[in-house]
Amino acid sequence: MLIIQSKSIEDRVLLSINQVVKQYQNNPYILLRENDIQCVLFTELRKNISETIKIPSKIPERKEYEISLVNSEYSENKIDLVCLNKGKIESGFYVNDPFKGHDTYIYNLPIDVGIELKCITMGYKKDISISQKDYNKLDDLKEIDNKLAICFIQTKTQADTFLANAKTTHTANQVNKITELDGIFIITPTEVWKAKPI
Numbered sequence: 001m002l003i004i005q006s007k008s009i010e011d012r013v014l015l016s017i018n019q020v021v022k023q024y025q026n027n028p029y030i031l032l033r034e035n036d037i038q039c040v041l042f043t044e045l046r047k048n049i050s051e052t053i054k055i056p057s058k059i060p061e062r063k064e065y066e067i068s069l070v071n072s073e074y075s076e077n078k079i080d081l082v083c084l085n086k087g088k089i090e091s092g093f094y095v096n097d098p099f100k101g102h103d104t105y106i107y108n109l110p111i112d113v114g115i116e117l118k119c120i121t122m123g124y125k126k127d128i129s130i131s132q133k134d135y136n137k138l139d140d141l142k143e144i145d146n147k148l149a150i151c152f153i154q155t156k157t158q159a160d161t162f163l164a165n166a167k168t169t170h171t172a173n174q175v176n177k178i179t180e181l182d183g184i185f186i187i188t189p190t191e192v193w194k195a196k197p198i
Contacts, residue, residue, distance in 0.1 A: 009049060009069070010146065010181055013083055013113050016044035017150070018177045021187050028154045028189050034119035037152055038072065038080055041117070045070040045081065053086055057103050058096060065106050075108050077141060085112040085145060113181055114144040118151040120158055128166040128195060131184045146181035159188035170195040 007015070020041045024031055031037045046068065055065045067084070074082040085093075088110035096105045116134035120126050131151040138147035153159040163186065166172050170184070172195045178185050186193040 009083055012048040016048045019044050024152055034117055037119055038117055042072050042081055053089055055106055059103055079114045080117045081115040082111045083113040085110040111144045113146040114138045115148045120153045122154055128170055135184050149184045152187045156189055166195055170197050
């Protein structure tokens with residue numbers, strides 16, 4: 001665990017994502033739905049990023065909050081998974097005004113990594129616009145430093161159709177694994193692709 005904790009937060013996010021990608025590609029049906037992928041990735045992130053941060057309270061009956069850096073369905077925008085920005089938080093780079101006597105600002109702290117997930121299951125026809133929409137949602141939130149939209153596709157036939165259609169609006173390049181914390185990534189039963197709008 002000490003070896004993992006000595007790596008940067010960003011490296012540990014990538015490690016966690018690629019562990020889940022490998023698990024998914026070993027058996028796409030072990031994670032049947034988007035929520036299953038989200039739960040497993042959340043677990044990997046929490047295992048690899050176990051740090052917490054203390055946030056001072058502005059209300060008299062509480063001194064502080066100890067919060068995990070990794071959270072799900074975070075902020076008023078309900079981002080699937082986030083890793084909070086410890087450096088910005090420690091330097092006080094956030095609004096900490098109570099709302100109606102409550103420290104609700106703890107739900108909208110600065111975000112280092114925001115991850116939106118999609119899972120295309122058997123029988124569903126979706127195109128890359130679902131992932132582009134997720135990426136745009138994250139990109140519109142300027143306070144997020146690193147943004148990932150990851151789409152998992154269960155069958156090769158669906159993946160082939162999805163990628164063929166994607167290439168009409170995006171460049172799609174096959175990669176060995178996810179190595180950067182920005183962009184749209186497509187996970188098929190056997191491949192990883194990075195897509196960018198044309």
